[in-house]
Amino acid sequence: MCALLIKKHHHWEFKQYLENTRRILQNEEEKMKKNLLRLTILLRILSVLTFTFFPINTAFAATCSSSSCNWMDPSGTTCWNDAYDAVIHYASTMWNINKYSPGCIANFSYTRNTSSTWLAAETVGIYTYNGDQRYLYVWNNMWDGTGTICTKGHMGSSQTNYTVHTTSACA
Amino acid sequence: MKKIRKYFRPMLVALTVITIIETAAFLVLNRANAGSQNTPQEIDGYNIGQVSGDVQVDLKDIQTHASDVQAELCIEMPTLDPWNPYATLIVDGVAIPNSEVAVLDAKDPKVMQTANRCYLFTFPLSSDGSISGKGVLKLDKLWLELGRGQLTDAVIAEVRARLSKMAPGVDFEMVSVSGKGGGGVLINITSKPENMSDEDVERLIQRLSIDEISTNWQTEISLK
Numbered sequence: 465m466c467a468l469l470i471k472k473h474h475h476w477e478f479k480q481y482l483e484n485t486r487r488i489l490q491n492e493e494e495k496m497k498k499n500l501l502r503l504t505i506l507l508r509i510l511s512v513l514t515f516t517f518f519p520i521n522t523a524f525a526a527t528c529s530s531s532s533c534n535w536m537d538p539s540g541t542t543c544w545n546d547a548y549d550a551v552i553h554y555a556s557t558m559w560n561i562n563k564y565s566p567g568c569i570a571n572f573s574y575t576r577n578t579s580s581t582w583l584a585a586e587t588v589g590i591y592t593y594n595g596d597q598r599y600l601y602v603w604n605n606m607w608d609g610t611g612t613i614c615t616k617g618h619m620g621s622s623q624t625n626y627t628v629h630t631t632s633a634c635a
Numbered sequence: 636m637k638k639i640r641k642y643f644r645p646m647l648v649a650l651t652v653i654t655i656i657e658t659a660a661f662l663v664l665n666r667a668n669a670g671s672q673n674t675p676q677e678i679d680g681y682n683i684g685q686v687s688g689d690v691q692v693d694l695k696d697i698q699t700h701a702s703d704v705q706a707e708l709c710i711e712m713p714t715l716d717p718w719n720p721y722a723t724l725i726v727d728g729v730a731i732p733n734s735e736v737a738v739l740d741a742k743d744p745k746v747m748q749t750a751n752r753c754y755l756f757t758f759p760l761s762s763d764g765s766i767s768g769k770g771v772l773k774l775d776k777l778w779l780e781l782g783r784g785q786l787t788d789a790v791i792a793e794v795r796a797r798l799s800k801m802a803p804g805v806d807f808e809m810v811s812v813s814g815k816g817g818g819g820v821l822i823n824i825t826s827k828p829e830n831m832s833d834e835d836v837e838r839l840i841q842r843l844s845i846d847e848i849s850t851n852w853q854t855e856i857s858l859k
Contacts, residue, residue, distance in 0.1 A: 549738070553735050554676070554678075554734050579841065596815070597819070635737065
C-alpha cells in the first residue's frame, strides 16, 4: 500500500515536472515569437529607411536622362563618365567628337586640338559653346540623345573667327 | 633665226613633257587630297604597344562616291574600353587619312559591351571624284582618350609619369573652366627645358594623354 502511494506520488511529481517543462517551453516559444516579430518589424523599418534614403545604385545612378539633360554641363556628371565617341570628324589638327552617354541618353559636342587655340563645340541647331580663351579642348552642354544629334567643331585665330570647321557628325 | 629654229622643237617637246608631268602630279595630289586647311592630320598618341598577332578586322563593305570613299570595318578591340580606330586609304602612293569615323548602331546600349565593333570610315576625295583602280585600306592604329577625354587628376598623374620618362623637366597645371554653357581646359606650363616651345610641350602633353596601339592590318581594295 505504502509502495503504491509512493509510486503514485512519483507519478504525480513526474506529471508536474512535465507540466512545468511544457509551460516553460511555451513561455520561451512565446518570447521567441515576440522577439522574432520585433526583429522582423525592426528589419522592415530599416529596409524601408535604407531604400528610401539610399536607393539601389545610388552611386551609379545617372545624373539625368534624355530631355532632363538638356542645357546641363556634362563636366562632373555620370554622363561624361560613361560617354563614348559615337562619331569623330577630323579637320586639320582639330577633331570634333559627337559624344554619347548611354546612361544619360544624351549627346554633347567635344572639340580638341593638338595645342591650345580658339575652339568651339557646336550641337547643330541647338547651341554652340565658343571658348572664351585659348583651350586645348572645349565641350558644350548636353542635349537629349533620344533622336539623332549632330555636332560640329570650329577652330580659329580668335573667338568666333573660325577658319577650320568639321562637317556635321551625326549620331 | 637658225638657232631658234634649231632649238624650237626640243624646247617645245621639253615644255610639253614638263606640262604633262605637272598636270599629272596636280591631278594625283588634288584627287587624293583636297589640299585645303581642313585636311585632317593624324592623331598622335602614346604608343603602348602593338596588338599581338595583330587586330582582327573584317571588311564588310566599300563604296566609292563622287566626293569620298566609304569603308565599313568590324574590328575586334583589345579591351572593352572605347577605343577609336584610325585608318588611311592609299591611292597611287598617296595616303588619304580618314576624315570621319562613325560607330555603327552608335546608340545601341550594347554596342560598347562587346569588343567587336563596326565602324564607317570616310576618306575624302577632290571635287572631280575620278578615282578608280586599286587602293590599299590600312588600319593604322587604335587610340583611346584617357579619362574619356577629360584631364582628370588620374589622367594628369599618368601624363606626369610618362613625361618624367620622355621629357624630364616638364611640368604643368591643368585649368578647367566649366558651367558656361560648356567649358574648356587649358594647360599652364610651369616648367620646361629651354629647347622646347610652349606649343611643343602642349603637343607632348596632349599626345601622352592618348593611348595608342599600332596595327598592321591592311587590304587591297578595288575602287570603282
